[in-house]
Amino acid sequence: MTERPRTIIPGLGNFVGWFARGAKWYGAEWYITCAGGVILFIVIAVTILAPYIAPYDPTNFVGDPFIPPNSQFLMGTDKLGRDVFSRVVYGSQTIMMVAIFSALMSSLVGIPIGLLSGFVGGKLDRVLSLVMDSIYSFPGLILAIAMAAMLGPGVVNISIAIAVIYIPTYFRMVRGQVLSAKEELYVEAARSLGASAATILRMYVFPNVIPSVVVVFSLNISDAILTEAGLSFIGLGIPAPTPDWGFDVNAGRPYLPGGRWWLITFPGIMIAIVALGFSLLGEGLNEILNPRLREA
Amino acid sequence: MSLRAYIITRVLLAIPMVLVLVTVVFVIMRVMPGDPVRVMLRPGAPQEYVDEIRHALELDKPLFINLRGSSAVVTQSGATLRERPSHEEEEVPLDSPLAEEDVVQLSDRRTNEEGEWLRLYTAEGEDGWAPVEWFSIRINPLDSQYFDFIFALARLDFGESISPVRGRPVSTDLKAKFPKTLELSIAGMAIALLIGVFGGAFSAQNRGSPGDYGIRLYGIIIYAIPVFWLGLMLQLFFGIYLGWLPVQGMIGTGLMPEPITGMPVVDSILRAQPASLISALRHLALPSITLGLYISGAFIRLTRANMLQMLRQDFITAARARGIKENVVVYRHALKNAFIPILTMMGLQFAILLAGAVLTETTFNWEGLGRFLVRRIESRDYPSIQSTIVLFAMLVTAVSLIVDIIYARLDPRIRY
Numbered sequence: 001m002t003e004r005p006r007t008i009i010p011g012l013g014n015f016v017g018w019f020a021r022g023a024k025w026y027g028a029e030w031y032i033t034c035a036g037g038v039i040l041f042i043v044i045a046v047t048i049l050a051p052y053i054a055p056y057d058p059t060n061f062v063g064d065p066f067i068p069p070n071s072q073f074l075m076g077t078d079k080l081g082r083d084v085f086s087r088v089v090y091g092s093q094t095i096m097m098v099a100i101f102s103a104l105m106s107s108l109v110g111i112p113i114g115l116l117s118g119f120v121g122g123k124l125d126r127v128l129s130l131v132m133d134s135i136y137s138f139p140g141l142i143l144a145i146a147m148a149a150m151l152g153p154g155v156v157n158i159s160i161a162i163a164v165i166y167i168p169t170y171f172r173m174v175r176g177q178v179l180s181a182k183e184e185l186y187v188e189a190a191r192s193l194g195a196s197a198a199t200i201l202r203m204y205v206f207p208n209v210i211p212s213v214v215v216v217f218s219l220n221i222s223d224a225i226l227t228e229a230g231l232s233f234i235g236l237g238i239p240a241p242t243p244d245w246g247f248d249v250n251a252g253r254p255y256l257p258g259g260r261w262w263l264i265t266f267p268g269i270m271i272a273i274v275a276l277g278f279s280l281l282g283e284g285l286n287e288i289l290n291p292r293l294r295e296a
Numbered sequence: 297m298s299l300r301a302y303i304i305t306r307v308l309l310a311i312p313m314v315l316v317l318v319t320v321v322f323v324i325m326r327v328m329p330g331d332p333v334r335v336m337l338r339p340g341a342p343q344e345y346v347d348e349i350r351h352a353l354e355l356d357k358p359l360f361i362n363l364r365g366s367s368a369v370v371t372q373s374g375a376t377l378r379e380r381p382s383h384e385e386e387e388v389p390l391d392s393p394l395a396e397e398d399v400v401q402l403s404d405r406r407t408n409e410e411g412e413w414l415r416l417y418t419a420e421g422e423d424g425w426a427p428v429e430w431f432s433i434r435i436n437p438l439d440s441q442y443f444d445f446i447f448a449l450a451r452l453d454f455g456e457s458i459s460p461v462r463g464r465p466v467s468t469d470l471k472a473k474f475p476k477t478l479e480l481s482i483a484g485m486a487i488a489l490l491i492g493v494f495g496g497a498f499s500a501q502n503r504g505s506p507g508d509y510g511i512r513l514y515g516i517i518i519y520a521i522p523v524f525w526l527g528l529m530l531q532l533f534f535g536i537y538l539g540w541l542p543v544q545g546m547i548g549t550g551l552m553p554e555p556i557t558g559m560p561v562v563d564s565i566l567r568a569q570p571a572s573l574i575s576a577l578r579h580l581a582l583p584s585i586t587l588g589l590y591i592s593g594a595f596i597r598l599t600r601a602n603m604l605q606m607l608r609q610d611f612i613t614a615a616r617a618r619g620i621k622e623n624v625v626v627y628r629h630a631l632k633n634a635f636i637p638i639l640t641m642m643g644l645q646f647a648i649l650l651a652g653a654v655l656t657e658t659t660f661n662w663e664g665l666g667r668f669l670v671r672r673i674e675s676r677d678y679p680s681i682q683s684t685i686v687l688f689a690m691l692v693t694a695v696s697l698i699v700d701i702i703y704a705r706l707d708p709r710i711r712y
Contacts, residue, residue, distance in 0.1 A: 032516070130312060130313070130316060131316055131320075133313075134313050134316040134317045134320065135316075135317075135320060137313075137647060137692060137693075137696060138317055138320075138647060138688075138689060138692055139647040139648065139650045139651035139654075139688065139692065140647075140651065141651035141654060141655070142650065142651055142654065142669075142685060142688055143320075143324070143685075145654070145669070145673070145685075146321065146324045146325060146681070146685050147324050149673050149681060150324060150325060222519075222520065226520070226522055229522050229524075230522065230523075230524065230651075230655055233522075233524050233655065233658070234654075234655075234658060234670050234673070235670075235673075235674065236673065246522075249522075249524065249525060249528065253528065253659075256528065256531065256532060256536065257536055257543075259536065261532055264525070264528050264529075264532075265529070265532075268522060268525030268528065268529070269525075271522050271525065272517075272520050272521045272522060272525065273520075275519075275520035275521075275522075276516075276517060276520035279516070279519060279520055280516065283516065
């Protein structure tokens, strides 16, 4: 038997091989997906490990206000003397909680309604489609503003407000998939064998729906992050003192003309990075799971 | 079908869409948990204030169908009102006693161990409870919050504010603020088209080049950047560090021209005031660039995809064979034909533009509909919040209607 080559890091060769094969097969989109994955991995790590990464308590003042970024306060301090870096790190928990919670709610409501509507068809389908299309065409942020204004602040309320906006997205996508899956020959065969509607939905229609749902879920979270940041910016989001990136951007606005850029720049760029991570992942997954015909 | 038939059909289709949207707004504002009156008053407000405002806003009517009765005629003289629905409760002192044939407004109906009681408001505004036996009730099923809402909108009656100025018609504010948002939206859309279309065309023309990848990367990244942060960074860079452009407001103090259209730039031109025009343009620059950048991503992608397809067409090869310069081929022949989907995209992006406008107007203190909405949310003025969102719904439906009709005019294959 030949000797196995000695490896410095076990499994690294396998990993590099996997990466290279993906790049070769999927082309440019592979790098996009992997970039998204890397960003998300880092963000989720920061979210979970926040108490260990953040040097200070994000809600108490720990130094003089308005200290620019230096070696002690990596991102400076805000108007109350709180460490911006700690607020940014803990803020990831807030925003991820809201975004994922609302995406879960959207999908859990939108997917069954889409399945039902597409499968049953008829008047129910027409009415639901009209309602969903109307909501879909309306600016989501404004609908969220209306709901957040009525429901009041709080993680659960904001998540509900954001969740409602994306239900039509899941509905439309799932309904489209169901409509096309309904015409397939194997569905007709199953029906003639006596399969109940529930069985057909479960075994034949639903598996076709899953790849698209994953893509929409990822893009949904990306959008939900931006919507939540927008709501907080207007003042309708999570109330102080919970660290929240959108809220911090709004709070730092009056101090911008004085040149205190660090209050706004860091939370804002984090919003962009996390939203970017999820949207890169979603776009990349879209290419992988629903490959388009290659451009000639 | 003919264009006229399509237009009629499409307009008829718009009506249920507006109705659905307006109903959704109604459900959010009134049906969902969250008492609108308590939203307006501070927590801990006395119950009488809550009741008075609730009655003034007509929020004590049934939501959708009124089977309870909306007014009542006194059938027995000597009727008295009580504070609460019970014969042992105190009497409410009335300016003039209730006589037969008097009409009173009904606001609640409750049954307890003493029978059925009605809560009434007299013509002088006093309210109290009285047993149902003394009255004959008139029922009008359409006297409900929902139908009042719909009929008022059909009359374009947008209600009156409660705070900060009580009794001020919301439509006055809406009419004043709408042109400002219109100006910002047009400028933003124009910039988005410029960046998107020329960026996408360049990207398609130089496919595979670093420029192409750069532009595609830009298209992906610009989606993820929060528009308000983008605005603030532009403010920081161009307004504060470089000092080239103003960062707040629509025009310099005292330079606003007398309104004709309501849009500062247009009015400055119409009134021939160059100082106002320059100030208005300088103030318009940063907000419209922010908004334009925000929307441009979709246009870049769409233009690039369409142009790639278009450049493969035979007529392009023919044009090249005839010796036409490459730039002319790309930017005139190919681009003109790729324009129709861009038009549709403009309509679709309008909703996103409105959402972006709300945030951009807040960032730059641009006194348009978006800033108005945020201000009224801060002062918790429930009627104007509701009316502004309804106006947004109508605008979105109108724009989508116009885009569909223009599309059908340009491309006869589309009409169904």
